[in-house]
Amino acid sequence: MTKYIGLKSVCCLLFAAGAAFPAGAQDGDALNTPASVERIKAGGLWLTHTNNAAGAILDNASYYANAAFDYHMSNGTFKQAQSGKRNNGFGFSTDGGGFLGDDKKFYVWGEFNYSRDKIREAQYNASLIDPLRRMPFYIADTSKSKWINQGFDMRVKAATHLIRNKLLLGFEGRYEVGNGAKQKDPRPEVELSRVEVIPSLLFRFGKRHSIGADFDYYSRRERGEASVTNLRNNPSIWMMVAPGFFKQGSIDPNGSPSGLGDYNANSMGGGLQYGYTAERIRIVLSGNYARTVEDAKTADHPNPSPTTTTAQSTERPYFLGTTRKDAFDVNLNAKFDNASGSHSWYVNLSYRDDDMDGIEYIQSFDNAPDVQEYVVDFKTVRSNYTQQSAKGEVSLMRNGSGNDYRWTVGADAEYVKDGYIYYIPRSTQDVESLRLNAYAKKNFRTGDLSRLLVGLKVGGSKNLSAEMDYNGYHAEEQCFTDFTLKDFYYLSSSYVHAGASVTYSHLGILKNTAVYTGAAFDIYKMCTHKDLFDQRIFMQFNLGMTF
């Protein structure tokens, strides 16, 4: 990787994120620990489960702040080809929120995350920092390569006090910057940025009922440029338009247009919320809709080669394709406390429906001297991707002193249906899965100033149905047999997983601060397609503090 995010800008953003944390000592009778942060977030129904920052006032969440460094790694063959086999990285994250001001009427919450990851032996991706983000238009190649990705994102949420005892105003802003570099030819350097704004408002009717709305807009750019350093080869690539549908090409040593990508996404949407608050019950019902359009184009080549022995990159930008996505979701999130307040039940139900069209273009080059551009002659929806998921989650928490909990148990079930159609020649892929998970955590009081949080989880995914009907033109080619087909087997696999985590916290080393260190281990084991996939393990170590 040759480009790094400027230290100066990182420092500025760290400061900005830190500015979101309210100053002053907390008012609780106990210090926050990682378990406290979990409990505060679980209880923050508006803050955690909706885009309406104004609702944070109704959460009446306690002040908290958390900052941690982590080192993480993963290894194993149970993965998608683009994911990399043996990955590791480190990160820094901090988040916190609380009421501001002398009268503590304004709520501010902020988050900052930085990560730097090495993804090894990744295949079939020469374009995207996140190749699994359901963007069908990209460049794939076969070389097993390392990607080095780094980036940060920060989010700030703020809510006003209750205006005229009825109205709350909120705002959420998010800014993300990242870059990634593939380490083998063709080796793109990709940069991305994302800006999101979500203004919101909330009307409160009496003490129990509230109705909110938010507007969500984001803009995302991702631009990459490929180069070839081993000039003896011009590596083969595939320009993907859909799973199993692609055009084979090559990138010449000067970087042909097919090695360049310019992704531009805009999303607009909004949400409506209803909240009910009683003495021991809090319920938030929310629904969101967003339309996201993302153009994928080649980019202008900055330095066309003057040499006459290579294929020069004189072509102007043209569309690789566009995605048009409509996403809709409804969510019910509730918290129930028992009479004594010693136990809390949390219920989260959600349904999500994504429908994305893949638009392909017919373009021609207008060779008129004053134009010299590609123009769109025709566009049609050639592919469609759908995903429906319904998820139910319930957990019980035994509350402890302050914001801590003593133990918590929970389970969730999720039904996911993925569908894909390429219209002509008609090819389809449908996968249905049921995922079940259960977990338990115990927060041991190991001393007056120490806690040991131990967690166990088990789960699995059962494939309910899987069908692929491919009628494309590349059934014998490597990009189909080794990539598309294998990816289908991955998506339609059944697996089990188990994990354990342990976090030790020590309080009082610094004033009002708990210092903690922890480790987590997860293993995923295949039950089907064992000839292709085996298992994958994830490990994480962290060191942080809460206050």
Place this chain on the structure above:
Amino acid sequence: MKKHIFCLISLILPMSGFVSCEMMEEAGDAKKVEPITVSYKVNAVTGFVDANGNGAPDPSFPTEGLQVNFVNYNEGSVFESVADAEGIATTTLPPGVYTINVFGSVENEGETYYLNGAQTNIPLIKNISREEAAVGSTINLRPAKVGPLCIKEVYYCGIAPFYFRDQTYEIYNNGDEVYYLDHLCFTQLYPNVATAVLPSWPTSEGKDNFVYGITLWQFPGNGTDYPLAPGESVVVVQEARDHRENNPGSFDNSMAEFEVWAGGKPERDNPNVPNLEYVYWGGSINTFQWLTSVFGAAFCLYQPGQKLTFNDNSYWILGETTQKEVTGTYEWAKIPADKVMDGVEFLPTMADLNMKRIPGFVDAGGFSVGATYIGKPAARKMTGRRDDGTPLYQDTNNSTEDFEMLDSPAIRRNGEKVPSWSPSLHN
């Protein structure tokens, strides 16, 4: 400063909204794809074809039975059809950018003609009826009589590391009568590299009435000095020597009949091998060597019927024997279609057929060895042998079908005979 930041944000947010709305509106217009049925008419044209592809069809020249393939190189799909008695081919396909390939041979007045041609990068986005095809969607083909000479083997890609001085071209008499090479021009065609954006020529040039040469190397002689008998080949090389001295992976082409030495670097001129003379060189002249693109250039054999001279202003006249692109600076040699004897087009990869840059009557297809510096030649497929043991090669005027990639370059690999005047027989 705060004021500036505020102004910037005030501008950026509404502008983002406008851009976003425009993007969403344009994406919102896209409808689900539906198949279309298209008809295309195949005409045989022997006269001038204008810039829009319109020429006076010769109704007496048959086109029935010609294979018409609608090829979408982006998607890898081929939709096959056959021209009917009216010369119309019909098929159903998804909208897209197609290359319409027509190939086959017909008998006319007792002689066999190839009718090979292609229209590249044709956007087919709506139904085209037979009636519409007859008046608009036509492909005009120039019949080509089967000729004796063919470019039999080309070794253009070089070998690692970056060695290209062994580029070699072999021309073969595949016919049944002696052909005199005198005055024949071995020509590299423009554009140098394959491109989807074809040159824009003045409309007076019409369409596919000419091809345009970058460099023309003319064989010497006064008309009957350099006979090439059936089964004989002539080898033209960039530099005639045992290249294994420079690169162990290369080969020996010192027995070539001619070098194409550009005049500079005298140490690269083999005195035992005569040089062809360049009689035209468009653009800037590279006297170090005549290096054609290792990604694949296009070549033809052109018989002007007379001795040509470099920089002869009485012959090379803009608009008559040379031409410039509409926005171009350089002049390229203008070669009439009926003077082209054989041609072949090489591409960076076989997936780049949509970047074909020379007319279908020269080469209805294209060929590639797939990569640079791999030491592999493109060679014509052998179909049999004559009684004297010399090979016969496939020549349908479609290099996609006619050529194959071989493991290593070689001279006269199938027993081709050496012409009697070859310096290799007398040195």
